[in-house]
Amino acid sequence: MNPEPKSRTVTCRLTAEEYERFLNLSPLVGSRNVSELARIAINAFLQQPVEEGSASLESRVADLEERVQLLSRDFQRITSVGDGARGDAPEPKSMLSLSRGN
Numbered sequence: 001m002n003p004e005p006k007s008r009t010v011t012c013r014l015t016a017e018e019y020e021r022f023l024n025l026s027p028l029v030g031s032r033n034v035s036e037l038a039r040i041a042i043n044a045f046l047q048q049p050v051e052e053g054s055a056s057l058e059s060r061v062a063d064l065e066e067r068v069q070l071l072s073r074d075f076q077r078i079t080s081v082g083d084g085a086r087g088d089a090p091e092p093k094s095m096l097s098l099s100r101g102n
Contacts, residue, residue, distance in 0.1 A: 010042070 014022065022034045031037040 006039075010038075 019034070022037055026032070026034055026037045029037060029040060031040055
């Protein structure tokens with residue numbers, strides 16, 4: 001662990017089951033006690049990259065909207081009558097082409 005003196009305190013409440021799990025896990029990860037295990041867990045959490053929640057959500061929604069539009073086009077193309085008038089026009093991008101990586 002970091003040899004720097006600890007000067008801040010974080011307090012949280014655990015259920016009896018959560019505390020028991022911490023007690024059992026502490027020696028398995030090499031921590032001396034529950035507090036050190038909590039510090040290890042917090043530091044591991046802080047090492048993870050932070051995703052911008054709204055930006056990530058917005059991009060996921062935009063991706064889903066595009067997929068819905070493509071599915072709608074595929075559905076219309078499949079269910080349309082007299083589809084032979086397409087000629088040599090290039091086939092529009094579809095969910096099938098996305099799933100094949102085209």
